[in-house]
Amino acid sequence: MPDKLRLTREQIAQRAAQELPDGAYVNLGWGIPNLIADYLPKDITVYFHSENGILGMGRRAKPGEEDFDQVDAMKVPVTLISGASFFHQADAHLMTRGGHLDVAVLGGFQVSEKGDLANWKIPGAKGSGGIGGAMDIAAGAKTLIVCMEHTTKEGAPKIVKQCTYPLTGLNCVDTIVTDLAVIDVKPEGLLLREVAPGWTAVEVQKLTGAELIAKGQIPEMHLV
């Protein structure tokens, strides 16, 4: 089983992009979520939000067109799409916390079976750690998607009964997209919606630290 092919980070982003509805206001976190903008379906428009006060971010600026007063949350110069706006940081987080964003996508270290998220600090890691906007986003997005690898580099499950890493938010995750599966967090538990091509529900369960509810034949993810 270890030799079976898993999704790449880009493919996780590609699958997560299919979750975004046309016209949605969306915040993308660091890591895999940041790749999602490159895989949007051609026929939809999504308004990307940046926590430093931009709604309607476009692609990254090309060499020569950078304006360093117009950067995303990762300090990268970006372009704007038609209809964009600027505002201050309090309003930017009023949007995240106040339930105004349709979808937020964050990276994750662990997600619990109740939808608790740990994504800002690895226990024992050097340095101060940093929260940034993650806790505001986790608390307030209408739909929170977490994109991450299904297991750690050492093979330990990242979907667990209870998070052991420092928490970002309680009961906040709606959907988990990993390199092995798409899982919805429901009141009754973790519902396995799709598996990666070539994988079975039983195989995915073996690499998951909490019980998955698998109803009938679980379809494979569709990747272009």
Next chain:
Amino acid sequence: MKQKICATLDEAVADIPDGVRIMFGGFGGAGFPNNLIQALARKGTKNITAISNNCGTREGELGLMFKNNQIKHVIASFPGPHSNHFQELFAAKKVTLELVPQGILCERMRAAAAGLQGFYTTVGVGTEVADGKEERVMDGKRCILEKPIHADYAFIKAQKADELGNLTYRLAARNFNPIMAMAAKMTIVEAEEIVSVGAIDPENVITPAIFVHRIIQAKGLRYAG
């Protein structure tokens, strides 16, 4: 009309004593009052409590003041892995840190500006941010009490200031600046350009002059990395 325009950067920070609390605008390399930070580094004010989203680049932004050992405590949301001078001092326990979720950092400053004594929020419940804070259930949701963050000074980077202190900002360099400008007892602004009163259309003023106490014209400085 009150005279708010300073002749030099050094004059703008000349009377800032040791031990004060200072807010510093800026995010992602944009909107940092780097000329004022350099002036305060020259002056050498010590034992500062710094309130800012992060802790600087290697040598730039707040990094300069950590390098000079001017800061003893930081309130920030994301100090940053590249803020090496801060990280070294933090590891050596020479600087203390209060980590605050970014939006809550904004709202705590806004509470100070608005004369509010605090607010309840679901953000941070069950995390280490909630340690030591009052918790209660409101509308069926667990909430924690967050208190205002006050400051003696705010250092602000604006695009344009009129002589009265009305401000505009450029693109996403706005970020924390308008919030901090309202929250501190004394707000000191470096502006790319100072224009006469009335030259900014009242509809385009982002920070009204009532919040601004000192203005200095300075060409913006930006640090890479």
